[in-house]
Amino acid sequence: MTDRRSRVLTLTPERLRAYSRRGNFHSDPSVAQAAGLSGLVAQGMQAAAPAYGVLLDAWGDEWLEHGELELRFVAPVLGGETVHAAVDLDDDEAHLEVTGGSDDVRVVGWARRRA
Numbered sequence: 001m002t003d004r005r006s007r008v009l010t011l012t013p014e015r016l017r018a019y020s021r022r023g024n025f026h027s028d029p030s031v032a033q034a035a036g037l038s039g040l041v042a043q044g045m046q047a048a049a050p051a052y053g054v055l056l057d058a059w060g061d062e063w064l065e066h067g068e069l070e071l072r073f074v075a076p077v078l079g080g081e082t083v084h085a086a087v088d089l090d091d092d093e094a095h096l097e098v099t100g101g102s103d104d105v106r107v108v109g110w111a112r113r114r115a
Contacts, residue, residue, distance in 0.1 A: 005054045005089060007084075007085045011046055019043060025040065044107070047083055047098055047107050055087065070111075071108070075104060094111040
């Protein structure tokens, strides 16, 4: 039986800057603009963070030691966007999708825990 869980996170520009080293399009608006971007871009793991949190809640620290995670980053998440993670848990496997903006898919992937 599949158990669907979700989590939401707003990736403010302040959070992006705090998480990133200085002088790149994750932390510096002028660098982002020079790269043709409309704002700061979240790092991939920031965008996937709410799904990762669901997996930790479901499987605990054991998953950190014995788990697998594969992600595909489909589209960028800009500073100020709210992302929504949906994680379908089925025993020792999970499929996840992170959307943002107008429900555009940003991250997809799967996870597995091993005994």
